[in-house]
Amino acid sequence: HKFGEYFPGTGDLRDIGAGRGKYYAVNFPLRDGIDDDTYETIFKPVMTKVIETYQPNAIVLQCGADSLTGDRLGCFNLTLKGHGKCVEFIKSLNLPLLLLGGGGYTIRNVARAWTNETAIALSQEISNELPYNDYFEYYGPDFKLNISPSNMPNQNSSEYLDKIKIKLFDNLRMLPHVPGVQMQ
Template sequence: MTVSFHKHGDFFPGTGDICDVGVSRGKYYAVNVPLRDGITDEAYKSIFEPVMTRVMETFEPSAVVLQCGADSLNGDRLGNFNLTLHGHGNCVTFFRKYNDLKLMLLGGGGYTARNVARCWTYETSLALNVEISNRLP
């Protein structure tokens, strides 16, 4: 089962339309959620949580691999979304409420190095339930 929240549009590789639901034995094991430019934390959360709640209820996975693409953060050189670290991190927080779920986080995407580093650091802290300081050593 794969679920993808991504930029909507006609660009390489040409996949990810809402109608792309898998093929053959994998039919209905793919969910695509194409999004428009400029999406905010609140709008993203209002889509992400209901979709993922339904997927979790229906599929009942024992493990989730969450690929955290930092190109959706505001200020990314190539991305056109408007998510903050907290809005982006909400995806990690969402899965933490499933106590028996094995969760693997993967980085990905992101074309502004300092945003990527901050994003992955912050989301690692959320996964570990460890508060980190904004102070640099």
């Protein structure tokens, strides 16, 4: 999650909830340029700890495509490969999964991401070659499913990420009990 001085202004590590909900919100503020390999080093351990803490019976995963490289408003450098590994990891937990699309401002890459993530959810292999259709010209210049990372520098040092991860894990340890909702 990119934290910054723009709407809605959320995502800071200190955004942990309030009142009876204190420590129930989890945010991992990222700096510009995070790439697939770096993202994977935080996604898996953080989500593992969140799953251990919350013990969910189901997961809703929103896949915001504004984290993809080249997004008009985004500032990350993720590819479909990195996005897909996150979906694969959550799917591997074998919990009921509701997969949702999310933001993204370079529409051709949003369509690519949602196509790729739907295929992963369905355990289907799909071609990198895009089929010809009425919108084919929008997917140039390469007309492929996958996108390549840019040369954007990754401003997320391992020291920074480790510091955030330690604080986030400390916050999770502060939960008085496993969160849950009773249905009546």
